[in-house]
Amino acid sequence: MLTKRIIPCLDIKNGRTVKGVNFVGLRDAGDPVELAKQYAAKGADELVFLDISATLEQRKTMHNMVLKVAEHINIPFTVGGGISSIEDVDDLLHCGADKVSINSSAVKRPQLINELSNKFGNQCIVVAIDAKQIEDEWFVHLAGGSIPTNLKLFDWAKEVEQRGAGEILFTSMNNDGTKHGFANKALAKLSEMVNIPVIASGGAGSVQHFIDAFKNGNADAALAASVFHFGEIEISDLKHELRKQNIEVRL
DSSP, rough: OOOOOOEEEEETTTTTEEEEETTEEEEEEHHHHHHHHHHHTTTOSSSSEEEETHHHHHHOOHHHHHHHHHOOOOOOOOEEOOOOOOOHHHHHHHHHHHHHHHEEEHHHHHHHHHHHHHHHHHHEEEEEEEEETTTTEEEETTTTTEEEEEEEEHHHHHHHHHHTEEEEEETTTTTTTTTTTOHHHHHHHHHHHOOSSSEEEEEEEEEEEEEHOOOOOOOOEESSSHHHHTTOHHHHHHHHHHHHHOOOOOO
């Protein structure tokens, strides 16, 4: 059985880690480099770094920050924000990223997924999908959740897999920052539909929420921010609890 992964997420704005609720109301959560070092030391399986305002501000990801983080950690490191070309990915991999996460740019030009996958291999390409449930349907949103589209979550997930994505990072905008748990029904449906790993994001508030994401949502990994940034859940405690629940994790 493949081990389940625990992934802290650093949402970066103006060089600082931030966290909000439902993608708004951001508050400061600390220095990204210091947090990255702590998470690597505390047993995180991977780290995700998202430059959340890069797309809106129409600029590239902050390379200096990526370089600094990569220098201090020894776990796989995914970088996202403002990535729209082979050159962008090349630059980030040279700065120390192991994988890249694309979101808005992939929706605007789906062929980008094919190009990146062909050039760098699908293990390197994560497609992040921010979706919001409106009545009974999940719709994809762009630019840090600020731009709604008519694109449906499950249709898009299937397409990104076919185009060569190696993983899907699914964030429920309804659950994000609420600490009420992950969107497990949608997660379970996604996991059933695609044959690539699905990372759960949005809603972690307790150890039980992680257990539910793995057992009920069939997620391959669970990503969280504020519960780790503000010391509400320690990664080692979480992993020991998951083990007790017969969920395979790397200790």
